[in-house]
Amino acid sequence: MKLNDNDLYLVSGGSINGTLINAFARLIDLAIDIGKMIGSSIRRLIN
Numbered sequence: 276m277k278l279n280d281n282d283l284y285l286v287s288g289g290s291i292n293g294t295l296i297n298a299f300a301r302l303i304d305l306a307i308d309i310g311k312m313i314g315s316s317i318r319r320l321i322n
Contacts, residue, residue, distance in 0.1 A: 278286070
């Protein structure tokens, strides 16, 4: 199938690739680690 220039403007696409999924997973891990550090600090301050 051959597309001319006008048809190419209408093409949309893309997907979620492994790099994007990995970045979100690392972001979630980082948020959990920060929460653990804050929780530990609060517990130490109270005790």
